[in-house]
Amino acid sequence: MKNSKAILWIVLIGQFMVVLDATIVTVSLPSISTSLGFESQGQLQWVINVYVLLFGGFLLFGGRAGDLIGRQRMFVIGLALFGVSSLVNGLAQNPETLIVGRAVQGLGGALTSPAVLSIIIVTFEGVADRAKALGVFSAVTASGSASGMLAGGVLTEWLSWRAIFLVNVPIAAIAVIGALRVIPNSRHRVAGERNRIDLPGAVTITAGLLLLVYGIVNAADWGWGSAKVWWIIAGAAALIALFFVIEARSRHPLVRLGIFRHRALAVTNTTMFLMRAGMFVMMFFPTLYLADVKGFSPIQNGLAYVPWPVAMFVASRFAQRIIAKAGPKATLLPGLVILAGGLFALSFSDANSSYAAGVLPGMLLTAIGAGLAWAAMFLTASVGVQPGESGLASGLINTSQQLGSAIGVAIISSIAAAYTSDLVGRGAGANEALVKGFDRGYLIGTFVMLGAAAVALFGLRRTDGRHAPAPRREEVPVTNLEPALGD
Incomplete structure (x- = not known):
């Protein structure tokens, strides 16, 4: 497609901003709490929780709405909501305003993220080209989460916590202008039928x-x-x-249940859920370890994560070549096993371990494993569906990611905290008990990751994801939208 590279980079700007904001706030919470006068740690936690809540809740709706009323349109609406709410957050004078603004940010992200993946799927039709695009998409998605730690620390320490939100405003504006100029507003239309949202x-x-x-x-x-x-x-x-x-x-279902008959899509979503459930502790446990046990500042903590996106980007570029020759399964399985190895390596850290010996090796292994596995999963989940359901497939795989992350962190963190409390009760030192709790969490993540590898091993064929389906339904650029509500 003409302008395909420009389309890719425009949507990746939006994707990077959305995933960055999921973690950029983390290191700024103490400054936010002091500035706005949050009453408790529980109230402050909602600055993060409300974003996750709205983002995870509206992904399926956002994905299917993009198929029906236009992918570019949903991308633009989502970015506009994200940009405006970021401005509100940056100017907030009380906790209530910030929490409401973060909720709207989460909604904007839920409309934007499925549209990004769907636009990539319909723009890059060949498996090789799509694999390359999804490799870059995967690297941007994962590196955005890790980069949020660094960006949050730098902006908060050098400027103000308000800068972590205000920086989104010009970025969102640039992406919106670029999308309106370059990205066609394709949508799914069946001849003789009127598109409706269920x-x-x-x-x-x-x-x-x-x-x-x-x-x-x-x-x-x-x-x-x-x-x-x-x-x-x-x-x-x-x-x-x-x-x-x-x-x-329903005659016009939001999710056509027959889509789950695509074995590769069902297996890939299960694998993605388990992978994210096992690995997302990488975004939290090392941060807490370096800050609370090793005394790292916000900027030092952010810099400690820099090897993660770099290693993942290199691995994802390598994965693209393997996928083009041998198919997605050839990188997915090794990637999941390497991820498990990285988590296992982290489980041997102790309170006296240095960053170089206790954190970096496991961090690099998880980054390499994620780089190999991520693009393979997105490709396998998308190639088995028709272009008219690309938004639905995007919503499903994104929902699997979010639910896996939320459930995995909640369960593993609870187990780690309970083990830490038990050790403290038995007389262990605070730092020693905290690190041992983290180690137990990493070990659980290792077994979850091996479970993901087993699902992929027995559920996927070597040929899955190597051929795109011929489109059955018409994909058209839309300028005048019909009413799309009601069933």
Whole structure:
């Protein structure tokens, strides 16, 4: 497609900004708390939790809406929401304004992120070209999370915590202008039919995912034995079950249930969920270890993460060549095993370990493994579906990522904290107990990652993801949109 490189870099600007904001706030929380006068640690935690909540809850809706009303349009709407809410956050004078602004940021990210992947899928039709584009996309996505630590530390220490939000405003504006000029507003249209968004399905799945993520992010504070946690999770399960009943009967379903018959897509989503559940502790445990045990400053902590995106980018470039010759499975399986090895290496750290000996080797191994595995999963999940459902496939794989991250961090962090408390109760020193808790978390992540490798090993064929399907339905650029609501 003409301008394909320009399209790729425009959408990657938006993607990088969205994933960066998921972690850039972390190192700035103490400054935010002091400046705005947060009343408690629990209230402050909602600066992060509300973003995760809205982002995870609206991904499926955002993905399918892009298919039906236009991918460029959803990308632009999402970026506009993200940019405006970033401005509000940067100027916030009280905790309530910031929390509401972060919620809108999460919604903007949920509309933007599936559109990014969907635009890449419909722009790069050949498997080799798509593999290259998805390799860069994967590197940008993962490096954005790691880079957020550094950017947050630098901006907060040299300027102000407000800068971590205000910097998004010009970036979002540039991406919006570029998208309007370069990216066609393609959407899925079936001849003789009027596109509709399944509102009952959208409401039930969005409410169910919101409730599920809400229960998960609060489980660490309330305790996994809390009845409140399990009532919320049960309510989420009921809404999600109702969603599947609605989809089975709807003439215009938000999620066509037949898409799960694509074995490669179903297996890849399961693998992605497990991979993110096992590896996302890499974004938190080393940060806490370096800050609380080794005394690193925010900037030092951010710099400690620089090898991660660099190593991942190099590995993803190498993976593109292997995928082009041998298919995605040839990089996915080794990548997951290397990831497991990196987590296992981290589980041997102790309170006296240096950064070079205790953190860096495991960090590099996880980065290399992620670089090999990530693009392979996105390619396998996208090649098995028709272009008209690329947004849906994008929403599914992004939802698997978010739920895997949220559930994995919540469960593994709770287990690590419980083990730390037990060790302290038995007379261990605070730092020693904290690090041993982290080590146990890394070990659990190792087994989860090996589970992901087993799913991929037995669920995927060598040929999966090596050939794109011929499109069955018409993809058209749209300028005048028909009404798209109602069922």
